[in-house]
Amino acid sequence: MLGGQGPVESVVNFHGTRSANRSLVVLDNRALDRECFAQSLTSHKIGMEVLAFGTIEDWKAEKDLHPPLSAILLNVGGCKITDALVADEIKKLTSEFRTTPVVVLADTDDLTQILKALEYGARGYIPSSVGIDVCVEAIGLALAGGIFVPASSVLAMRQTIASGGEAARPMAGLFTSRQAEVAQALRRGKANKIIAYELNLRESTVKVHIRNIMKKLKATNRTEVAYKINDLFPGEMNAA
Structure with missing residues (x-):
């Protein structure tokens, strides 16, 4: 302490x-x-x-x-x-x-x-x-x-490796699986239309996910979301 x-x-x-x-x-x-x-x-x-x-x-x-x-x-x-x-x-x-x-x-x-x-x-x-x-x-x-x-x-590391990195990821403790996918796309700077196309979602649904992600991270814009995700989960980019 x-x-x-x-x-x-x-x-x-x-x-x-x-x-x-x-x-x-x-x-x-x-x-x-x-x-x-x-x-x-x-x-x-x-x-x-x-x-x-x-x-x-x-x-x-x-x-x-x-x-x-x-x-x-x-x-x-x-x-x-x-x-x-x-x-x-x-x-x-x-x-x-x-x-x-x-x-x-x-x-x-x-x-x-x-x-x-x-x-x-x-x-x-x-x-x-x-x-x-x-x-x-x-x-x-x-x-x-x-x-x-x-x-x-x-054991958590072993589970992550055994599942190809999809289980027990640090981001999973903060976001739902869909929010995590949207967060990763935001991290890469992708536009809402691209995110919607790649994840087979409506653009309006993507916007809802982004609002929820911003709320959880206490972020005010997309750039801040990307910054905070990079800071909190530096290894997630390579894992995704």
């Missing part, structure tokens, strides 16, 4: 033999959440000191007092990875700490959000629906050089 409330720190020491050699930083501006999560990790004794901070700047002010950083776990809570502030935070962390794995913890296992997190450089994505044992394994995998994603996202 972004936007800390000052240099508030919670330090929890693992009791493993290597606790003085490295540390794991948990970033979350919600004090209770980060402290509870740190305590849960402590109970699993994974051999690191857990440092829980509101922001990475808070950690920097104290970093000389703690063991070298080995991993960062960023809890964004219910925020979307595609939100500008969240996206910028992930990019900033992965860019600044190139040799340190950054793992994202979030409240959703939406495939689009997971792929975005990985695109921004995260070395893992943990949905809050999983248990603490899975979290520990995910952190360990990131430290070993791997990338963790939830099983649900792997």
